[in-house]
Amino acid sequence: MKKLIALALALVLALTVCSAFAEEPITLKIAHIGPLTGPAALYGIATSRGAQIAVDEINAAGGKYKIELIDEDDEHNVEKVINAYNAALDAGAQMILGSTTSKPCEAAGAQGYTDRVFFLTPSASSTAVIEDKDNVFQVCFTDPNQGAASAEYIAEHKLGTKIAVIYNNADVYSTGIRDTFVEKAPGLGLEIVSEETFTDETTDFTVQVGKAQEAGAEIVFLPMYYTPASLILKTAADKNYKPIFFGVDGMDGILSVEGFDTSLAEGVMLLTPFVATSEDAKVANFVKLYEDKFGETPIQFAADAYDGIYILVAAAEKAGITADTTPEEACDLLIAAMKEIQVDGITGSMTWDESGAVTKTPMAATIENGVYVFK
């Protein structure tokens, strides 16, 4: 009996030694938090899937890190996101990729600030997400950044001077972009001739579009997601109103809505860091993997999350995170590392400063014949 135990011990020892030599990859536990159900499920599922593609790639390549992805649902709800966050930590997460949407991210990020947990959000773009919190970083542009960039682009390329704005006043993203756009516009020689709002339940846009038309707007700025945007395009077409529609990154995805008449979107311009039809090799590879695995074209949210995983891995490598690093220890190490890394992802080349906001260049695309064209 004693012999047997000794033998077993020796075996175990030998195995440990062996594995130490073979450089077992370090397991990194990353939790993705996003709305997998509920009204914003579309976005959360996209980020979850985008992250999954990156994780599969990294694990298959067999580098320094092996990633274990924990997926938690926050239902796009400020109460549930705290539960999701706690469940993720209970499951052993060391850092968080999330939350997908702004308000839940703001709430969970604040909790993480108190607990010292690192957050990298793929797509929560309001400034409140990173404000007063050193532990939260973004992959996407902040809303004011987009608003300003849109106004500058319009002025620079002399697309027109009379602008109508239609925005969702019940939505943080939409109001965030609108606020800076409206603030910036007058200084750039742009005149806001009409400004109308809607909410999540709005289906009828005849008044909003009618007012823009009546005011003689040459450009209609649409800081919103693609669902209401598609209704606005339809309404404008019915009214025979043909201004330049200028959108933001939330507009991406409009071409892949099932049943959408893409001719309605002809000539729409948008600023976006990612388009699925890009010829860039990295983007094409991601889009192909995504389409093969999930049978649909990825939207920008998926691309942001895909980049997010790579950013986390780069930061973890810089910070020297190991499988035993606790979330609290990892938090400060990662914060320091984020300021030093540069990541070339499919949404552009990115660097970060103290605030947590990303620096990258948006691209302007025009929809021509049902596809994006870059100018």
Place this chain on the structure above:
Amino acid sequence: MTKAKRKRLIYNLVTFGLVIVAFIILENMISAKAISRSLKGQLVPICAWIIMAVSLNLVIGFSGELSLGHAGFMSIGAYTGAVVSGWLLSAFDMQDPLLRLVLAILAGGILAGIFGVLIGIPVLRLRGDYLAIVTLAFGEIIRNLVNVLYIGTANGKLHFAFLNKEKLPAGVTMLVDGAKGAVKIKPISTFEVGFVLILITLIVVLNLVNSRAGRAIQATRDNRIAAESMGVSVTKYKMMAFVTAAVLAGMAGALYGLNSSTVVPTQFTFNQSINVLVFVVLGGLGNVLGSIISATFLTILPEVLREFADYRMLVYAVVLILVMIFTNNPTTRAFVNRLASPAKKLVRKNRGETAGGGDVK
């Protein structure tokens, strides 16, 4: 002491006893660190949902009117709580979180109560389905208005703006920022305060139900015309139940709002009112203990079954329909009674005396 009174006393004691025992167990678990992060994080929301369910039960179970806008009162409480707490901190530098929390909860309750009166006056003249749809309308109106409300604080003063954020003086610190909701809240809610609030709710509701007013309220539910002809002022008593429920919902809202760093209008939609309605229906209309148990259970359950989240609402819907059919269809009710005949005495004991149990008449 009559038999009925004794039974009521036992029911009340059991209700209070269970809540207190649960509290003591949880407190011990927290101090022994034997509680998961996930459960600990849910304690305050559970307290808030229990108060919401018990207060809605007062309106639906006891006074027999369906209110579909209960989340509206909660949102008033949550916003008021956030504003009051933020203002006290900036204007009076009141650092004591407990005092701020108590004052915020009181303010939330009072403002929700005022709205309860304002809404109750027109609404309670209506009955049945009309009342339900009008409370729904009010809930939506409240949400619509909160969406365009801007409150900021500067130099100890509160500034309000409606529709136009630009009307606020420059340099204010935003407390309520339209669609962005109440922002930068310092979370100060504690489980202990939540527990005390549940006790207060129970004392208020159980006393009201067992008082002269409570009997009048239930009489108007069971037969309005008969009650009226006996000289019971229907509107007055319904108002009493409605406003009490609004105050309690406001207090729950303040507790709930101050548990998080931010509160948004979309948290208090019609769907949230329905959620509370499900708690009440499953717990049994008119059954306070049932509301407490179902609110707790249904808040924890989805967290335990996170991977089945996709089907949660589907199951809710089916359960809601089945419970309604089983408790209200004469055939199924007789069937259930026959099945339960050995346990019949127990069932009767539990619901016969308290408040009519699952009957909706």
Place this chain on the structure above:
Amino acid sequence: MIFLDHLINGLSLGSIYAIIALGYTMVYGIAKMLNFAHGDVIMVGAYIAFCGLQYWGFPPVLAILVAMVACTILGITIEGLAYRPLRQAASLAVLITAIGVSYLLQNIALMIWGANPKSFPTTFINGSSIRLGQLNISTATIITILANVVIMVGLTLFTSKTKLGKAMRCVSEDRGAAELMGINVNRTISLTFAIGSALAAIAGILLCSSYPILQPTTGSMPGIKAFTAAVFGGIGSIPGAMLGGILLGVIEIFGKAYISTELGDAIVFAVLIIVLLVKPAGLLGKPMREKV
């Protein structure tokens, strides 16, 4: 000119509300219940028409017919399974059940068709829009308003001339007496649900032709507003639903246009409350007397 434009938009939106409101008002008049799930039947109808047009390649007329048949079956099934067992129960219990059915339909739709919004194909209804001077009227608008008128006339004739229609009116007037006169009450109520649901399918298609985004929650807000319209016009009254729907659509558009887009929905609901307080039976409704 812009005023006329708003008016036409209001009429179009109002016509959709009116057709939905008809479903509410007929069911309420006869079964004395608020069928909260009606808005979701609309959504199901729109999805089925979408499938017909997009996946199965049906011609428009066939797609519409299939949607109508499917909704009719759905309506009768819901009535038989969920509402019939509660015929004698208090209205509160029925209303809660209806809310349950509404949630059930939304979640089933979510499972079948997913959360991604779909764009309803409108090419079949979108001929070139008609121009009157500076005014543009889309074909969808014209068809919607015409459909409204046709349905209104048809239903009025049906309830006043046919035997079944008369039976419906009898049941609505006094269920007990109707039963004594040999009218099959259950069958009449089923028939009402069938007609209401078939109309819901049409309403769904019209709704999505004008506002072509289709999601599992598409029916809920229009449903609630249409109920408001039914109450506004006097619930139980067919011309009332028509009038209420159109007025509500015009009020909503004018409210948005001349007061504030921010408060559009608040205005609609405020109108409902005011109407109920001033004229609890609605514009064309009969005040109900209570029997002891």
